[in-house]
């Protein structure tokens with residue numbers, strides 16, 4: 001993905017409360033390998049349930065705040081992330097809800113989806129068996145993932 005600056009990230013959120021923005025903790029941008037990321041996702045170190053996803057959408061940085069559900073899937077089964085379609089142990093996939101932007105979100109309306117618990121789908125699609133690890137295969141999966149994330153984000157913004 002194209003690199004993002006701290007300013008771009010801070011002003012990108014479409015569904016954050018003022019309080020969440022005030023307490024926003026940045027990920028380590030200097031350590032980020034942008035070429036190996038489709039979107040920037042990180043969990044808040046201050047709040048166990050908060051997470052952030054920032055992507056380039058239609059040429060603009062767009063961020064959404066997500067909240068992880070406290071309920072875990074049953075351990076021992078496999079679960080699939082709806083963004084990267086990686087199949088993982090159920091404990092590594094979690095239901096996240098995103099408050100909808102604007103009035104709807106303030107009224108409590110939110111959308112939910114299952115995502116890799118660490119919000120690092122870009123990593124998930126790169127740690128795969130060798131037969132799935134070709135550059136073209138990873139690129140294909142990355143593009144499909146971004147499309148699904150874009151669709152979800154547009155629903156949050158609608």
Ligand SMILES: [Zn+2]
Pocket residue numbers: 081082083084085086115116120121124
């Ligand atoms: Zn994922």
